[in-house]
Amino acid sequence: xxxKHSQVDREGNVFEPPLQQLTYGALLSGRTSMVVDSSxxxxxxxxxxxxxxxxxxxxxxxxxxxxxxxxxxxxHQRRLMPLLSQAVTLGYTGLAMQEMYxxxxxxxxxxxxxxxxxxxxxxxLKETHTTSSGLKAFCTWACLETIDKCRQSCGGHGYSAYNGxxxxxxxxxxxxxxxxxxxxxxxxxxxGLISNYMDAMANKRLASGVAYLADKTIYNAxxxxxxKLTDLKVLQRxxxxxxxxVTKKAAQEFQAHYKETKNKEQAFELCSQSRFIAAKIHTIGxxxxxxxxxxxxxxxxxLQPVLLLNLQLYALWQMEEHAVYFLKYSFLTSxxxxxxxxxxxxxxxxxxxxxxxxxxAFAISDHILNSPIGRYDGRIYEAYFAKIKRCNPQLPExxxxxxxxxxxxxxxxxxxxxxxxxxxxxxxxEAQKERSNK
Amino acid sequence: xxxKHSQVDREGNVFEPPLQQLTYGALLSGRTSMVVDSSxxxxxxxxxxxxxxxxxxxxxxxxxxxxxxxxxxxxHQRRLMPLLSQAVTLGYTGLAMQEMYxxxxxxxxxxxxxxxxxxxxxxxLKETHTTSSGLKAFCTWACLETIDKCRQSCGGHGYSAYNGxxxxxxxxxxxxxxxxxxxxxxxxxxxGLISNYMDAMANKRLASGVAYLADKTIYNAxxxxxxKLTDLKVLQRxxxxxxxxVTKKAAQEFQAHYKETKNKEQAFELCSQSRFIAAKIHTIGxxxxxxxxxxxxxxxxxLQPVLLLNLQLYALWQMEEHAVYFLKYSFLTSxxxxxxxxxxxxxxxxxxxxxxxxxxAFAISDHILNSPIGRYDGRIYEAYFAKIKRCNPQLPExxxxxxxxxxxxxxxxxxxxxxxxxxxxxxxxEAQKERSNK
Numbered sequence: 001x002x003x004k005h006s007q008v009d010r011e012g013n014v015f016e017p018p019l020q021q022l023t024y025g026a027l028l029s030g031r032t033s034m035v036v037d038s039s040x041x042x043x044x045x046x047x048x049x050x051x052x053x054x055x056x057x058x059x060x061x062x063x064x065x066x067x068x069x070x071x072x073x074x075x076h077q078r079r080l081m082p083l084l085s086q087a088v089t090l091g092y093t094g095l096a097m098q099e100m101y102x103x104x105x106x107x108x109x110x111x112x113x114x115x116x117x118x119x120x121x122x123x124x125l126k127e128t129h130t131t132s133s134g135l136k137a138f139c140t141w142a143c144l145e146t147i148d149k150c151r152q153s154c155g156g157h158g159y160s161a162y163n164g165x166x167x168x169x170x171x172x173x174x175x176x177x178x179x180x181x182x183x184x185x186x187x188x189x190x191x192g193l194i195s196n197y198m199d200a201m202a203n204k205r206l207a208s209g210v211a212y213l214a215d216k217t218i219y220n221a222x223x224x225x226x227x228k229l230t231d232l233k234v235l236q237r238x239x240x241x242x243x244x245x246v247t248k249k250a251a252q253e254f255q256a257h258y259k260e261t262k263n264k265e266q267a268f269e270l271c272s273q274s275r276f277i278a279a280k281i282h283t284i285g286x287x288x289x290x291x292x293x294x295x296x297x298x299x300x301x302x303l304q305p306v307l308l309l310n311l312q313l314y315a316l317w318q319m320e321e322h323a324v325y326f327l328k329y330s331f332l333t334s335x336x337x338x339x340x341x342x343x344x345x346x347x348x349x350x351x352x353x354x355x356x357x358x359x360x361a362f363a364i365s366d367h368i369l370n371s372p373i374g375r376y377d378g379r380i381y382e383a384y385f386a387k388i389k390r391c392n393p394q395l396p397e398x399x400x401x402x403x404x405x406x407x408x409x410x411x412x413x414x415x416x417x418x419x420x421x422x423x424x425x426x427x428x429x430e431a432q433k434e435r436s437n438k
Numbered sequence: 439x440x441x442k443h444s445q446v447d448r449e450g451n452v453f454e455p456p457l458q459q460l461t462y463g464a465l466l467s468g469r470t471s472m473v474v475d476s477s478x479x480x481x482x483x484x485x486x487x488x489x490x491x492x493x494x495x496x497x498x499x500x501x502x503x504x505x506x507x508x509x510x511x512x513x514h515q516r517r518l519m520p521l522l523s524q525a526v527t528l529g530y531t532g533l534a535m536q537e538m539y540x541x542x543x544x545x546x547x548x549x550x551x552x553x554x555x556x557x558x559x560x561x562x563l564k565e566t567h568t569t570s571s572g573l574k575a576f577c578t579w580a581c582l583e584t585i586d587k588c589r590q591s592c593g594g595h596g597y598s599a600y601n602g603x604x605x606x607x608x609x610x611x612x613x614x615x616x617x618x619x620x621x622x623x624x625x626x627x628x629x630g631l632i633s634n635y636m637d638a639m640a641n642k643r644l645a646s647g648v649a650y651l652a653d654k655t656i657y658n659a660x661x662x663x664x665x666k667l668t669d670l671k672v673l674q675r676x677x678x679x680x681x682x683x684v685t686k687k688a689a690q691e692f693q694a695h696y697k698e699t700k701n702k703e704q705a706f707e708l709c710s711q712s713r714f715i716a717a718k719i720h721t722i723g724x725x726x727x728x729x730x731x732x733x734x735x736x737x738x739x740x741l742q743p744v745l746l747l748n749l750q751l752y753a754l755w756q757m758e759e760h761a762v763y764f765l766k767y768s769f770l771t772s773x774x775x776x777x778x779x780x781x782x783x784x785x786x787x788x789x790x791x792x793x794x795x796x797x798x799a800f801a802i803s804d805h806i807l808n809s810p811i812g813r814y815d816g817r818i819y820e821a822y823f824a825k826i827k828r829c830n831p832q833l834p835e836x837x838x839x840x841x842x843x844x845x846x847x848x849x850x851x852x853x854x855x856x857x858x859x860x861x862x863x864x865x866x867x868e869a870q871k872e873r874s875n876k
Contacts, residue, residue, distance in 0.1 A: 061703050075621060075710040148582075152614055152621070159612050166611075170604060174597050176590055183513060183590070265499050272513040273783065323762040328775060334766045345711065 028128060030179050031136040032101045036094035038143035041172050042087040045165065047359045048374030049150035050080055052157070054356055055378050070153075071352060074345065079153050081348040083146045084355060085313035090139050092307070093290045097135065104128060127207035130192030134283035137182035137189070140175040147172060157373050162387055164371040183276070190250060190275025191268060193282055197251040209286060212240040219244050222331050229343055232292045232308075235315040238331055239285035242322070245329040246281045250274035281325060288315045306354065313347040316340055466566060468617050469574040470539045474532035476581035479610050480525040485797040486601065486812030487588035488518055492794055493816050508591075509790060512783065517591050519786040521584045522793060523751035528577050530745070531728045535573065542566060565645035568630030572721035575620035575627070578613040585610060595811050600825055602809040621714070628688060628713025629706060631720055635689040647724060650678040657682050660769050667781055670730045670746075673753040676769055677723035680760070683767040684719045688712035719763060726753045744792065751785040754778055 005017040053076055057067035070076045107121050151158035151165035158165050176182045193210070200206055200214040212218055221241040227234045253274050257267035268275070291311050298304045319326060319340055326332040332340065351358070366376055372383035443455040491514055495505035508514045545559050589596035589603035596603050614620045631648070638644055638652040650656055659679040665672045691712050695705035706713070729749050736742045757764060757778055764770040770778065789796070804814055810821035 061707075062701055073710070074707055075625065075714065078711050079621065144586075148611070151611070152619070155615055155619055159615055166608060170608070173586070173589070173604075177593055177597055181590070181593055183517065187513065263500055269499075269512055272511070273516050273779070276513065324765060324775075327762060327765045328772045337762075337766060341711070 031132040038139040039091035042143045042146040043362045045147045045150040048371045052373040077348040081351045082317040085310040088310040089314040092294045133185040134189035134279045137186040138283045186279040189279035193247045194251045230312045242325040243281045243285040247278045250278040469570040473577045476577040477529035480581045480584040481800045483585045483588040486809045490811040515786040519789045520755040523748040526748040527752040571623040572627035572717045575624040576721045624717040627717035631685045632689045668750045680763040681719045681723040685716045688716040
């Protein structure tokens with residue numbers, strides 16, 4: 001297996017494979033599966049937090065006879081619904097990536113050097129390599145953030161080890177480090193984007209995922225008065241516009257530093273903050289485009305609007321989170337940004353209404369969840385208490401409870417206080433003696 | 439102690455204290471100390487990460503004979519220096535808060551109902567209550583984020599349990615939940631701000647910390663062509679401007695919802711996202727103003743520029759992080775925002791040059807750090823390996839190492855392969871037999 005691509009003979013001579021890029025394949029597979037994993041782990045945390053929010057009530061409002069469920073507070077919807085839409089979006093993006101990766105490796109394995117179409121496949125490979133670096137970084141970060149935000153949304157019960165968030169977080173945290181530190185991977189993706197931008201300016205052919213960089217009109221795009229913010233094409237254009245502009249800024253910074261230092265590596269280091277931002281915005285745009293493609297192909301009339309709602313919320317929430325670029329590059333005006341905020345509020349409420357069926361559809365069994373406050377049947381307190389009792393069995397006999405503590409607990413409030421004065425140390429010593437006699 | 443303020447007699451009659459607001463005191467003390475704790479815990483994580491970054495080298499650049507230290511990469515400076523400036527800033531803010539709290543409680547304890555100056559002290563108490571809610575929330579979040587970012591900046595060694603980040607994170611995480619869930623506390627602070635804004639519009643007297651809301655010119659402030667971004671007064675004005683505007687937006691939303699629903703509580707819930715943002719921006723502005731006050735009073739000529747550098751970096755980095763509001767309310771233009779980005783890069787480099795003395799000044803002993811990669815003397819690998827050996831003592835005797843594994847490891851590469859064929863199962867069984875015979 002180690003000799004699949006490069007070969008070494010007994011005398012130590014190394015023979016490189018005819019297509020060196022083939023070896024990228026191994027990295028792609030790991031990173032692609034980490035996108036799916038990020039979605040799956042986030043779904044686990046969200047299932048717990050959303051079910052808990054639907055059961056737990058806190059504070060009465062107005063004439064309502066019951067206290068309000070956490071999930072009915074607008075701020076709680078703001079805390080959880082965008083994360084839910086993100087988990088759904090990343091899940092489908094991961095699956096689409098996996099399909100793309102499989103057809104790509106199949107093409108690579110069967111290609112011979114010099115064959116027609118080789119250049120195109122290699123260009124595609126390069127693009128997938130760059131994009132999967134960005135995806136690995138930003139999806140694992142998104143998942144880690146989701147786990148902790150879900151934990152916090154459950155208050156003290158979220159912090160309790162019985163509900164599993166602590167272990168979920170610690171186990172997942174390493175994903176941000178291994179298979180390439182996220183920051184370093186993001187910078188790789190940013191480096192690829194700068195090279196793509198320069199290719200675009202030189203009118204070279206670009207792979208489909210970065211083709212928007214060659215569209216001269218995208219750099220000055222803006223939201224038209226007829227454009228609906230929830231329209232897939234509008235959302236895609238919005239992300240292409242800011243992504244093209246932040247990539248252009250990174251490339252210009254790189255060129256300025258290169259002119260000054262005459263050192264390519266140093267120039268790349270000096271523009272690393274802009275490279276990082278370019279990678280982040282491109283990756284979100286890529287996710288929006290990829291999931292958008294899945295939704296356009298979806299034939300199921302009941303499923304399609306649910307998927308669309310998730311993508312709309314994800315894309316607009318991320319637009320809020322990175323609003324500065326939409327204002328800076330004038331895709332949106334300040335008052336249009338207020339409309340984005342309002343639309344996110346509305347979409348959160350819309351998704352809240354189907355949030356329980358959506359998390360049920362993730363089909364994570366109670367056994368796998370291993371979190372009483374996330375139970376499918378909603379009987380969380382019974383399950384919680386049963387788990388605590390199971391994990392902390394009572395001692396078969398308590399050395400001095402019946403004789404000493406019980407009378408103390410049950411004494412009448414008017415009883416003479418001094419009668420309850422007890423020398424506990426003496427009693428413990430006595431009880432230990434009793435035990436050791438058995 | 440439980441009867442300090444309210445009194446209950448044997449018949450169950452409750453006597454409220456003459457000044458009910460006195461009972462806020464207990465909450466204030468807890469929250470104030472959590473600001474200091476956040477700073478101290480963040481300093482611990484930063485000491486480890488910054489010392490490691492100064493020792494660890496990775497990749498050669500140009501003709502340099504050595505590989506580059508992590509801390510000399512601009513992106514690594516971007517990862518750690520803003521967090522360092524934040525920890526320093528929060529530390530001094532916490533101390534200033536503590537002093538304020540102490541003089542306030544002293545005034546409260548000695549005040550008699552009806553006394554002159556009572557109204558002012560109570561106004562001050564209300565303001566401190568609101569501000570400390572916001573501070574508790576955003577400072578504990580900032581610390582938790584710092585711990586995880588420091589861990590990630592140390593790569594795989596950051597994830598290793600020997601270096602302590604995992605436990606630091608898990609132990610601190612609860613601070614975001616107890617003494618009031620951070621989101622709920624932030625909303626309380628936002629509610630206070632809306633009421634302050636309405637007082638300002640009604641020309642009522644405001645406490646000093648929110649007095650900027652009454653300044654009619656602050657809402658349309660912008661960066662003048664002569665203004666230096668690193669000037670304390672300019673920074674304070676910048677934060678007051680956006681803070682006033684986001685508070686105004688929250689108050690207007692509240693009023694619109696109140697008109698519609700006629701229900702105050704519901705109106706507050708419906709504007710909670712804007713309330714949250716108002717609390718966040720006000721809190722940062724409060725921190726900038728408080729630490730600015732400390733720096734202005736600082737007489738030490740060597741210390742003062744170091745403190746100033748930390749505040750400049752903190753205030754401008756936070757301006758980047760919340761850039762959308764500075765653009766939206768036209769305090770900055772897009773090209774001025776580019777200057778902010780460049781200034782943050784420069785300040786990161788400037789702080790990097792003194793980063794080691796700064797973390798040494800935190801004076802956290804190796805014993806308290808309990809993290810070999812964070813050692814004061816920089817001999818991290820020796821300490822790391824020694825700790826691993828100490829925590830994992832070798833078995834006193836290895837049943838078959840000398841007889842079987844050692845010859846295998848030391849065999850010459852030309853040796854006949856078949857001579858090394860070993861039936862391990864058989865040998866383990868044999869070794870176990872030997873052991874049980876002893």
